[in-house]
Amino acid sequence: MENKKLTQEELTKIQGMLNDFNNLKMKLGDAELTKQTIIRQVDALQENYVALEKELSEKYGTDSRINVQTGEIEDSPKQEEVKAPEEVLEKQ
Numbered sequence: 126m127e128n129k130k131l132t133q134e135e136l137t138k139i140q141g142m143l144n145d146f147n148n149l150k151m152k153l154g155d156a157e158l159t160k161q162t163i164i165r166q167v168d169a170l171q172e173n174y175v176a177l178e179k180e181l182s183e184k185y186g187t188d189s190r191i192n193v194q195t196g197e198i199e200d201s202p203k204q205e206e207v208k209a210p211e212e213v214l215e216k217q
Contacts, residue, residue, distance in 0.1 A: 131139070181191065188201045 182189070185198050186200070190199050190201050192199070
């Protein structure tokens, strides 16, 4: 029985496709590693932000508002106590 064989063109084509497939898989793996690195960087930044926020709250008070463009610190306006509907009706 005679062995069948691909033509040189068919062999080159399939080898090229497999090579492209393997290169794309490697790029996908690199992209995933980059993604994981960025996620870790975001997590670290969030932790640092929370720590700074706590530090500033302790220093300037939890009711303070900071204008991040100017650095000015203002006290938050006090919210009026919300009354129950019955209390409002009694006063009328």
